[in-house]
Amino acid sequence: MRALIVADVHSNLEALEAVMTDASQREGFDTVWSLGDVVGYGPDPGPCIDLLRSHDLVCVAGNHDFAAIGKIGTDEFNPFAAAAARWTASQLKSGHVSYLANLAKVERCENFILVHGSLRDPIWEYLVGQLAALDSFSRLESSYCLVGHSHMPFLCVEMDSDVDFRSFVEGKSTALGPNRMIINPGSVGQPRDGDPRSSYAIYDNYTGTIVRYRVTYDISVTQEKMRRAGMPNYLVQRLSKGQ
Numbered sequence: 001m002r003a004l005i006v007a008d009v010h011s012n013l014e015a016l017e018a019v020m021t022d023a024s025q026r027e028g029f030d031t032v033w034s035l036g037d038v039v040g041y042g043p044d045p046g047p048c049i050d051l052l053r054s055h056d057l058v059c060v061a062g063n064h065d066f067a068a069i070g071k072i073g074t075d076e077f078n079p080f081a082a083a084a085a086r087w088t089a090s091q092l093k094s095g096h097v098s099y100l101a102n103l104a105k106v107e108r109c110e111n112f113i114l115v116h117g118s119l120r121d122p123i124w125e126y127l128v129g130q131l132a133a134l135d136s137f138s139r140l141e142s143s144y145c146l147v148g149h150s151h152m153p154f155l156c157v158e159m160d161s162d163v164d165f166r167s168f169v170e171g172k173s174t175a176l177g178p179n180r181m182i183i184n185p186g187s188v189g190q191p192r193d194g195d196p197r198s199s200y201a202i203y204d205n206y207t208g209t210i211v212r213y214r215v216t217y218d219i220s221v222t223q224e225k226m227r228r229a230g231m232p233n234y235l236v237q238r239l240s241k242g243q
């Protein structure tokens, strides 16, 4: 079984299509694990939900998913994100709203726990430092934890009573060994690590490995849709910078 692991798609249909095509052309995938923020920021919220749901899918909720349907407020959002949430809300059909409303905050697949932010705060916490990682390991009732939210790919390995953040190197297969790990595959639809290419991962339970890949997509198509929808220019520009 191979799982395509995606995070922070953010209504970017061109990016999601490119990822699915790339994953299919490499070794294929049997299921999709989505780590939240399917919507928000980008121009195609409904089509992204529909494309994900056309596959075998396990998906957890992100802050933008719940904000778009009013399940959480946008007080903690910056003005750009809040504007995007309002626009997203105007685009969703009732089927999309009910799908997002019923997403769980935490899911388990094999020996992975899937969560958007962290196990302490699944919706809001950015798991980016030692203390947040230690806290999530203390709550982790499994071998591995998959997170999104920061849009920054990494591997975080549990070492005795400490953690070791490592770069999740593109194209390099990582064996899932006895040490527990927290893994962020990076963002499909709005990368923020300085590389505008979509980032995703494939887990293969036969080989016990996980690999991260990147794929280019036609950013200008997404940007043109965003301009036509009247999205803030800052959100349009950041896609080509990967920030």
Ligand code: ZN
Pocket: 008, 010, 037, 062, 064, 149, 150, 151
């Ligand atoms: Zn996000």
